[in-house]
Amino acid sequence: DAGVIQSPRHEVTEMGQEVTLRCKPISGHNSLFWYRQTMMRGLELLIYFNNNVPIDDSGMPEDRFSAKMPNASFSTLKIQPSEPRDSAVYFCASSLRRKETQYFGPGTRLLVL
Amino acid sequence: QQQVKQSPQSLIVQKGGISIINCAYENTAFDYFPWYQQFPGKGPALLIAIRPDVSEKKEGRFTISFNKSAKQFSLHIMDSQPGDSATYFCAPVVGGGNTPLVFGKGTRLSVIA
Numbered sequence: 001d002a003g004v005i006q007s008p009r010h011e012v013t014e015m016g017q018e019v020t021l022r023c024k025p026i027s028g029h030n031s032l033f034w035y036r037q038t039m040m041r042g043l044e045l046l047i048y049f050n051n052n053v054p055i056d057d058s059g060m061p062e063d064r065f066s067a068k069m070p071n072a073s074f075s076t077l078k079i080q081p082s083e084p085r086d087s088a089v090y091f092c093a094s095s096l097r098r099k100e101t102q103y104f105g106p107g108t109r110l111l112v113l
Numbered sequence: 114q115q116q117v118k119q120s121p122q123s124l125i126v127q128k129g130g131i132s133i134i135n136c137a138y139e140n141t142a143f144d145y146f147p148w149y150q151q152f153p154g155k156g157p158a159l160l161i162a163i164r165p166d167v168s169e170k171k172e173g174r175f176t177i178s179f180n181k182s183a184k185q186f187s188l189h190i191m192d193s194q195p196g197d198s199a200t201y202f203c204a205p206v207v208g209g210g211n212t213p214l215v216f217g218k219g220t221r222l223s224v225i226a
Contacts, residue, residue, distance in 0.1 A: 043216040098210040104156030
């Protein structure tokens with residue numbers, strides 16, 4: 001049974017470029033979360049969706065970040081333009097209705113030069 | 114505001130010893146108290162969790178102790194093994210599922226032979 005799938009696994013880009021991270025949640029899960037992990041700030045929530053609807057995006061750093069969930073099986077996190085301080089590991093997680101356990105993908109390691 | 118304070122930041126334990134990691138929280142609305150385990154290059158994965166109606170939960174070598182009045186919960190790893198070497202996060206949650214985890218800063222555990 002496939003878990004949460006994220007792509008790409010690694011991304012190296014130059015400052016100012018657009019970056020798109022992708023996530024496929026576990027089939028049947030109705031909540032999707034985007035987290036970012038850095039050494040300085042640890043794991044922090046960026047945004048989450050319930051039933052494809054964004055519920056809380058207060059963790060999105062600034063307008064350069066945007067996220068969409070066009071259907072139950074796909075979500076994107078976009079950074080435009082990217083900056084070196086965006087370098088981090090970005091995780092997508094999903095959970096089943098009314099269940100607290102979240103299942104994390106392997107993460108996308110982003111390096112902005 | 115740091116809602117969750119985890120300690121210690123790092124821990125070195127001899128094989129066969131007991132590892133203890135603590136988590137203090139402020140938000141009394143938290144009602145689910147999990148510990149997540151993360152290996153290098155992987156996403157966090159649920160290890161064990163407890164609800165506030167019990168004071169202790171044991172699963173194999175892993176035990177959660179919960180002190181509601183002190184607003185603290187801890188993870189105990191008995192007979193620690195090198196394979197337990199990972200980063201551990203407490204991540205309490207508000208609400209009955211489909212809500213974000215609030216992560217502690219993490220504890221890097223190294224179990225040495």
